[in-house]
Amino acid sequence: MEQSLESLDSLDTIEIQPVVNRFGPTLTLLGGSAALLVILALSLVDGLPKLPFYVMLGGALFTLLLGILKCNEPKVSLRLCPNYLQFFHKHGQWTLKWEDIQRIDVPKLGISENYEALNYVGLKLSSHHLILSNISLRLARSILLEQRPVLMQAIKSDCPDGTCPTDLLFEADEFTDEQGEHYNGLLAMLGHRMAHLRQMLGFDLYLPATALDRPLEEFVTLLRRYHSQVQQQDA
Incomplete structure (x- = not known):
């Protein structure tokens, strides 16, 4: 509801x-x-x-x-609880503590008033380790596939003439997170993807509009208010 x-x-x-x-x-x-x-x-x-x-x-x-x-598809896509935010996908789930979420907003391409809002809600995390250490390989693979259009849009926005290097399209299969933990394979690719998207758009994870129950801006407001109340309660 x-x-x-x-x-x-x-x-x-x-x-x-x-x-x-x-x-x-x-x-x-x-x-x-x-x-x-x-x-x-x-x-x-x-x-x-x-x-x-x-x-x-x-x-x-x-x-x-x-x-x-x-x-x-899962009947519930997201669960907001006093201690954590939980995301459900048909191929798995991830859980984040509210204190580990640094920023919540709708990602935008461009600058000033000439921008394009993406059809996602972005989450910036305090560390990539929070996801990489707790996500299944199936869900990691699904995120890589489903969020590839976000990467493509970001690359196209940074390079409208299409002549820029395409290295960002191919994530390496080795990655070391902020905690010094080393990853291989799909988890390494997801780590690089999150790092690239943070650099270009400012966020690590992207919740698609189809996973929500209301317009993007309203959902951002809901998450921010819940996040704020958790912080006030813990203060």
Whole structure:
């Protein structure tokens, strides 16, 4: 259930239900029912052109697949608790203490008034170690794939003529974090990705708008207020 900004007067746990899995059961039911009806019609009707039925069957199957994919997404994408912020993904999860989050905002490309807001909420962390030491390889791989468009947009913004080196597109498979911990493979690549994005956009992690339950700016306000109240409580 969506928590209004006005009612945020205590540190109750808030669970965010993402827009990405809305209407999943409805689409699954509609798509499945439509597909069965088209198949039944194809078996009973003779002498009519089959192409329109095949087109309708394709649309029904697409709707069914979309509904199934939505149903497979986590019911809760984020959990705001007094001690931590938790993110849920179909391939894993990560947890951060509020004290380890230094900045929350919508990433922007460009400068001054000539900027483009990205469709994400950015989190700047006190250390990359906080994520790299507690994330699964499956989730690390998903983040690398899903946040590649963010990297591409940042590179394009810094180099509009397309003639800049493309080294940032290929993360090295060795990385040492701020704690001196050494990583290889996917975790090393994720470490380099976070370092590159922090340098270009100022943030390490990016929450997509599809994982949220309200407009970006409203969600930033919610996170900031919750973060602020946690700090006041701990002071």
